Amino acid sequence: MCQMLKALTPAITFALVSAMRIESPSLVEALCVLVITLGTLVATRGDIAISRIGVAVQLGANGAEALRLVLSQQLLANMQLSLFEMQYHTAPPQLIFLLGASALLEMHSESARAAALSAVASTPWPFVLAGLLGLLLQVVGLVAVKLTGSVTFKLLSTARGAALVLFEVLTGGTGGKGGDAPPSVVQLGGYVASLAGFCVYTLARLRGPGAQTPPKKPKAE
Known part of the structure; x- marks a missing residue:
């Protein structure tokens, strides 16, 4: 269900x-x-356990992620804002919202807060490394958005997942003892359709004028 909503x-x-x-x-x-x-919707269909709160949170995340990517493209590619300036303006709000969501949904009790602080205090270096890798991932993602566009960036993530599933099927990585059941024919068709659509989309972006942005209005003096 989560993957279907992410699609x-x-x-x-x-x-x-x-x-x-x-x-x-x-x-x-x-x-x-x-x-x-x-x-992607066809490929990820199956037994669904629906939670109203989960659906609302995931749809909110979808909208926020889409808006973040579009605005990042506007600031980076169209307004020529540097990566350092982007981090300076976006990192503090991200920290506030993430801490707020964590406090509301994950650390709302004294025992949960104590367990979280204990985990960080006992093994701090994995958290530090995860934070540095997260910063690196965000910078790389912004570079990709600037060079390819927000839509292409999200489609690339979708195609990456489909390609990974097909690779595992072709190499025998699914199924077997202790493994997941192999995808059905319908699901494989969904993955193939996603990859084919991404390939055609990439060719259309390279050959056509669709990726061109509208002309900017001259600044008023």
Whole structure:
């Protein structure tokens, strides 16, 4: 269910990019985004346990992630803001919101807070390393958004997951004793459709004018 909801993020990002006129996507690109989204929905279908709170949180995360990527593209590519300036303006709000969500959903009791502090105090270096790797990942992600665009960045993540599943199936990495059941024919078809849609989308971006941004208005003196 989580993966099915995540599959909607590229479509939300695509809609925001078009609505905010950051890019002017072509009809082929729009169809490719639709194919990738539907392919991922088909590939991840199965037994679903629905939680209303979980669905609300995941949909909120989808919208926030899409808006973050679109605004990052606007600041980095269109307004030529540097990566250091992006971190300076975005890191403090991210810290506040993450700590707030953690305090509300994970550390709302005294015992949970004590367990969290004990875990950090007993093994601090893994947390420090995870933080540094998270910073590196965020910087690399911003560079990718600046070079490729927010929609392509999310579609790349979707295609990466589909390619990994197909690789495991072809190399015998799924199924067997103690392993997960291999994907069904319908699920494999969904993964193949997602990969094919991403390949066509990439070609359309390279060959067509869809990725071009609208001309900027001259600044008023």
